[in-house]
Amino acid sequence: MLALLENYMANPGTFDEVLKDRERGHSYYQDFLNLLSGMELEEFKGLNENAKLSFLNQGITYALYNKEESVEQIFPFDLIPRIIHSEEWEKIESGVIQRNIALNQFIHDVYNEGKIFKDKVVPEHLIKSSAHYCAFMEGFSPRKNIYCHISGTDIIRHSDGEYYILEDNLRSPSGVSYVLTNRLAMVRVLPDAFKNLMVEPVSDYTDHLLKALWSVSGRELGDIFCVLLTPGVYNSAYFEHTFLAHKMGIELVEGRDLFVENDFVYLKTIGEKIRVDVIYRRIDDAFLDPDVFNPESMLGVKGLMKVYTKGNVSIVNAPGTGISDDKAVCSYVPDMIKYYLGEEPILNNVPTYICERPKELQHVLENIHSLVVKPVDMSGGYGVCICDQMSKAEIADLKEKVKQNPRNFIAQPKMVLSTHTTYIEEEENFEPRHIDLRTFTILGSQNPYVLKGGLTRTALVKGSLIVNSSQGGGAKDTWVIKNRS
Secondary structure (H helix, E strand, O other): OOOOOOOOOOOOOOOEHHHHHHHOOOOHHHHHHHHHOOOOHHHHHHHHHHHHHHHHHHOOEEEEEOOOOEEEEEOOEEEEEEEEEHHHHHHHHHHHHHHHHHHHHHHHHHHOOOHHHHOOOOOHHHHHOOOOOOHHHOOOOOHHHOOOOEEEEEEEEOOOOOEEEEEEEOOOOOOHHHHHHHHHHHHHHOOOHHHHOOEOOOOOHHHHHHHHHHHOOOOOHHHOOEEEEOOOOOOOOHHHHHHHHHHHOOEEEOHHHEEEEOOEEEEOOOOOOEEOOEEEEOOOHHHOOOOOOOOOOOOOOOOHHHHHHOOOOEEEOOOOHHHHHOHHHHOOHHHHHHHHHOOOOOOEEOOOEEOOOHHHHHHHHHOHHHEEEEEOOOOOOOOOEEHHHOOHHHHHHHHHHHHHOHHHEEEEEOOOOOEEEEEEOOOOEEEEEEEEEEEEEEOOOOOOEEOOOOEEEEOOOOOOOOOOHHHOOEEEEEEEEOOOO
16 A cells, blocks of 8 residues: 555755644645555556646646757656645745735836935845846836736745745746646546645636736726737747636737737737737747847847837836846845835845855855855756855866856855655655745736745755756645635
């Protein structure tokens, strides 16, 4: 019979979600494990294959990059869900709402009055030297002053059991389609689990997203026309683009499908042209409009930014939001919360050293062997250097890169991500693997909405702290349990 925890042992010095839950006397994991206790390993393996087949049939893939090529693979999915109690979730939800409201106010301030610079809370040169600063946005405010309509906040749980913010993703946060498809797979493969546990739904996400698009359209509901702008089929997140467009019932378009005429954006059709009110863009700023950004871009729409600044189309998320994705800027968010909201941060940042500051640079160089060094403007886990795993030559090379361009790097203490019981196919066994959590927040005309659960990402390589799918990570369904009272 399947005995998931019979020989299961957590790694020393880690916070294991399942074992700690059992120690605290909670029954949620036990309720789930009881469903599997009478199952043979072969039966579980069959369920695992069914889940993979479900993903394959839906075309749920991602691009796994190596040095030579990128390979499309089925998104790795683990049948053992991560369970978060309602009390814990309330703190996470409140924390990310607080954070994203402050970030939205910060972005508006940066491109308009710049009060936070004048009051010496955030250094102006740090923001304006960011690769994602958009001078074209200066003096312009989008409809309802909403810049980060959709945000992805990455959260870890350290060995002390506390949650910490790792980074913000405001340009074009990805991964929410996997949250929704993970849940579909779980319901199909293990339907009994949802009869015994009161799991919060995730299926309402696209309804909230569509309402957020409508709220910044500028026209009445019956006239609103929204599109999702994709780079095309070769983009690693193309499945997500098609999935979200289908779920919302909006058009999936490429730049060549749109054109500008008389200061409005239109969709090309075989009949009459259709005016576009909202563009949910999934391409980077640099490719949005060749008249303003990269003149060689074939992905965007010529003249789009002129229409945008006239208020005749809304772009979700707004150009220029990438300044908040800069990992050096991220370290100032607690100060932004205090400055704009007059509140203490509900969730703490991972402690961060900004290498541009001389004293902190010196500390990093002297203690680099115990730190994690990251480029400020890269995502997907790329460029992350876990220094205690590097050779002397690699360390020397890294120190030289940091000294030559300190603005491009931050450093953090090595945070030990919590672990979770995970089925490892190659071993045909259940082992602890490190996890994190990406939450998804939507800001619109109504109250802020946070998807209840988010994306739990799993580092499938034993001992690895890199959870990103682009480097071989997988995911779990994330269950927020409703309060039983």
